Amino acid sequence: MLAPVKIAVCMKEVPDASATKRIDPQTLRLDRSGDGTLNEFDTHALEEALRVKDASSETEVVVVSMGPGKAMDSLRKALAMGADRVVLVTDEAAAGSDLIATSKVLAKALERESPDLIVLGQQAGDSDGAVLWAALADRLRLPMISQAASLELREGKARSKRQTEYGYDVIEAALPCVVAVSDAINEPRYPSLKGIMGAKKKPQETVSLVDLGLAGDEVGAAGSRTEVYALGEPAARGETQRIEDEGDAAEKIIEYLSARKIL
Numbered sequence: 001m002l003a004p005v006k007i008a009v010c011m012k013e014v015p016d017a018s019a020t021k022r023i024d025p026q027t028l029r030l031d032r033s034g035d036g037t038l039n040e041f042d043t044h045a046l047e048e049a050l051r052v053k054d055a056s057s058e059t060e061v062v063v064v065s066m067g068p069g070k071a072m073d074s075l076r077k078a079l080a081m082g083a084d085r086v087v088l089v090t091d092e093a094a095a096g097s098d099l100i101a102t103s104k105v106l107a108k109a110l111e112r113e114s115p116d117l118i119v120l121g122q123q124a125g126d127s128d129g130a131v132l133w134a135a136l137a138d139r140l141r142l143p144m145i146s147q148a149a150s151l152e153l154r155e156g157k158a159r160s161k162r163q164t165e166y167g168y169d170v171i172e173a174a175l176p177c178v179v180a181v182s183d184a185i186n187e188p189r190y191p192s193l194k195g196i197m198g199a200k201k202k203p204q205e206t207v208s209l210v211d212l213g214l215a216g217d218e219v220g221a222a223g224s225r226t227e228v229y230a231l232g233e234p235a236a237r238g239e240t241q242r243i244e245d246e247g248d249a250a251e252k253i254i255e256y257l258s259a260r261k262i263l
């Protein structure tokens with residue numbers, strides 16, 4: 001196999017970065033009901049898949065997501081960038097899914113697609129766990145490369161450089177495998193006008209839990225093993241003093257610290 005024939009890219013709609021984050025006091029979950037946007041980290045995953053497709057026309061790029069029905073509006077951007085189709089798992093019973101439940105649903109959706117390569121972003125900008133790819137690889141019993149700062153595909157293998165504190169690890173995994181890319185891997189393309197116009201006509205499938213052979217109580221709040229006991233505002237900061245540098249900031253800082261016997 002010269003290039004993977006089918007690449008699945010996991011992408012999530014997250015609350016718009018400009019929106020004030022609010023915790024729903026009833027569910028103790030992040031209120032995601034407002035305007036959403038495509039998770040920025042996932043556009044790097046898509047870009048990497050699209051580069052494979054650019055080089056090999058028979059490659060299909062399918063976006064797989066789980067979220068509310070309104071997420072399709074954000075996912076259309078992925079189609080405008082060049083993805084071939086979207087599969088969105090959306091079901092009332094899936095709301096409130098923790099990592100265990102989310103990975104269960106996405107693993108089923110990915111099994112249904114049976115891709116040669118699964119690409120994810122490094123983290124979801126709303127909950128920032130940076131862990132879902134590991135849970136998915138475990139469920140699918142596939143090898144995984146995380147923090148990939150490069151991705152090369154040849155002779156049925158994925159090869160990546162993974163940034164470490166001291167340099168790079170070079171890791172190779174046989175396809176099919178899971179690769180979570182870092183946001184340093186590439187510069188995602190902007191959708192072209194032609195892409196935006198064409199996106200509407202591309203397949204946009206919504207799938208329920210039943211379609212995936214899952215019962216409502218296996219996922220969502222009922223199927224989640226994480227229990228949130230309480231959430232609160234971060235503790236207010238103590239006394240703070242802002243020091244503007246007018247050429248004497250260093251003296252002022254020393255004075256401030258000395259007065260408090262820190263120096």
Ligand SMILES: Cc1cc2nc3c(=O)[nH]c(=O)nc-3n(C[C@H](O)[C@H](O)[C@H](O)COP(=O)(O)OP(=O)(O)OC[C@H]3O[C@@H](n4cnc5c(N)ncnc54)[C@H](O)[C@@H]3O)c2cc1C
Pocket residue numbers: 010011012029032039041042045064065066067094095096097098099100102103106119120121122123124125126127128129130131132133224226227228
């Ligand atoms: C009790 C509880 C209830 C929760 N309820 C909800 C809820 O109702 N709605 C909700 O959105 N989240 C909910 N969450 C958060 C949700 O569990 C996590 O978003 C999910 O497990 C993914 O983990 P993460 O955000 O850490 O993803 P990360 O590990 O940070 O994400 C890594 C990559 O995984 C992929 N990815 C992540 N999420 C998805 C997705 N949904 N679809 C496709 N690809 C994805 C992306 O490529 C992303 O870059 C809840 C969490 C808890 C603990």
